[in-house]
Amino acid sequence: KAGVTQTPRYLIKTRGQQVTLSCSPISGHRSVSWYQQTPGQGLQFLFEYFSETQRNKGNFPGRFSGRQFSNSRSEMNVSTLELGDSALYLCASSRTIDRGASSAGNTIYFGEGSWLTVV
C-alpha cells in the first residue's frame, strides 16, 4: 500500500513568487492535513480538508491556501513568498478525523515533506 506522496520534495523560490505543493494521500484516506515545520519548531497546523471541504484552518495569513480534489488529492499554495516561509511542509492523511471519536481512523500518516527555501 503506497504511502502519502508529496511533490516536489525540494524547491527554491525567490521572494514574491508563489508556490504550489501537491499531496496524494494513502488510498482510501479522505482527510488531508497540511503542516509547516521550521527548524527547531513544532508542527504548525495549516488546514485540514475532508471530502473537498476545508474543516479546520490554522492561524496563517491568507497567502496560504489549499484545496482538495474529488480523488482526495490536495494542493496547497503560498503566494507572495517571504523569507520566513522557508520550511518543511508536511502533508498527512487519515481515513477521517472523527469528532471526539476513539478511532484508529483518526491516525494520520505523514508524507516525506516538501522542503521549501525562499531566497
Add this chain to the structure above:
Amino acid sequence: QKEVEQNSGPLSVPEGAIASLNCTYSDRGSQSFFWYRQYSGKSPELIMFIYSNGDKEDGRFTAQLNKASQYVSLLIRDSQPSDSATYLCAVSPSNYQLIWGAGTKLIIKP
C-alpha cells in the same frame, strides 16, 4: 485554548535504560492520543496510538493513558542509540483537528 504540553528536553538516557516521555493535555473531551517519532530532517512517523485508560504495549514501547489526570506517557525499554529522536505527542479533541505538543528531544547515550 486547547493545549498539549511536553518537556522540550533534551532528555538524556543511557543505552539499555528506560526512557520515559510525558505529555499533558487540557481538553477533557479528548479521545485519541498518538505518539510520533521524528528524526532530524525527516517527517514524523507513527509509533502508536491509545484511546483507553491504562497501558498499551508494542514491542519495546508502552503508552500509558490516564484521562482523569489528563496525561499520556511513552516508555521505551532497552533504549537504543537509534531511538534518539524528537518524540511528538498528539491529541484528538472534539473538533476534527489534532493538537500537537512541541516535542521532546531524546538522546540515548551509548
